[in-house]
Amino acid sequence: MAPTKVVAEYAKSGRSTCKGCGKAISSGSLRVGSSGKGAGGFDMTKWYHLDCFPTKSNPIGSVEDIKGVASLKKADKEVLRRLEAGASSSEDKKRDCGSCSPSNDSQMKKLKVTADTKDGEVEFSDSAIKDNYKDATLTPNWKNFRTVIFNVKGDGLHDSAKIAAFDFDGCLARTNVRITGANAWSLMYPSIPKKLQGLYNDGYKLVIFTNESNIERWKNKRQVAVDSKIGRLENFIKRVEVPIQVFIACGIGDLFRKPSIGMWALLKEHFNSGVAIDMNQSFYVGDAAGREKDHSDADIEFAKAIGLKFYVPEDYFDVK
Incomplete structure (x- = not known):
């Protein structure tokens, strides 16, 4: 585990679990966390009751x-002074007892992976990260968390307060759901590479949030669906020549599939190194805006739920 920092806040929901005693932390109550990089290199915060x-x-x-x-x-700031160096030995013993230690194996088994799409809180552990999606093997540098596939942070991908987020199919790439293959795509607009390169050079972190339910639906061809989607994304990133963080929601109607905000919560809580996101400078671009010709309104509702500025690709990429 990399060096940690201590954070305190009021619990956003009642679904987080104290990593000391294993009991729930009630909504609105003061909780204290140790935040740092997990073994997999992801941002992790372990939450505790104050006395744990x-x-x-x-x-x-x-x-x-x-x-x-x-x-x-x-009043809560004063309560936190119990944690300062030099606190009474009796309180130290209470907090550092064996049953509350995060290294206690019996307690670690009680860790829960939870998400609350209302407040955008998502907690996960390294043990929940897998190299496969059900029976499909993921290519190197791609991992799975529940129903989300994501790419591991590579060279050049910087964390930032400024997030430039995009849908993929119909926004950045022209694809056909009936045709599979890593090369079965084309740029949606010629201006895309230069536009993305400009954002990257201006200090933005580029992110793709894309739904792909075929990975879940195609039970007999799941490997084909996985290889096709990941292959297209990797080839797109090579084409535009900028590093991009990618999240693929594979589930059907779950808390990670847009317009639900689970993928955004993962980015915010675990994939931006604790850098606070500037909502005034960040934005999201997607083609599913609820217009007559659109297949849905998932993208615009996703942006609304988060509070991000929203653009349709024709406007953002200056299509004449």
Whole structure:
């Protein structure tokens, strides 16, 4: 585990679990977390009740060192002083007892993978990351978390407060659902490579959020569906010559499939190194805007649910 930082906030829902005692952390209550990189290189935050937080492995010199403390109530800031170095030995023993230690195997088995699409909170552990999607093997540098396939952060992909997010099919690439193959696509608009390169050079992190239910539906041809989708995305990234973070929602009507915001929650909580996203500068581009010719309104509703500025590709890529 990489060096961690301590964060405090009010629980966004009642679905997170204390990594010390294994019990639920109630919605709205004060929780304290240790945030850092997991073994797989992903951003991980382990949440605890105040009295379960392991100060021995996460020493705190001052409450002011805790991320998020400025947004807490004055009374809760004072309560957090129990975590400061020099707290009474009886409190240290309570917090650092064996049953509350994050290294206790019996407690680690109780860790839950949860998501709340209302507040965008998603928690996961390294053990939930897999190299396959059900019976389909993923190519190197691609992983699976529940019903999402994503690419591992590669060279040049920088985290940023500015997010430029895009749909894939019908937005960046022209594809046909009836035709498979890594090469069965073409650029949607000629201006796309230059536009994406400009965003990258301006400090934006480029992200693709794409639905692909065929990976779930094609039970007898799932490997074909996986190879086709990943192959197209990899070839697209090579064509535009900029690094892009990709999330593929494979489920049907679940919390990760657009317009639900599960994929955005993953980016925000675990794939941006804790960098706060500037919603005023970030945006999303997609073709499913609920217009008469559109197949759905999933993209515009996805952007609305998150609070992102939204553009249709014809406008964003200056199609005349």
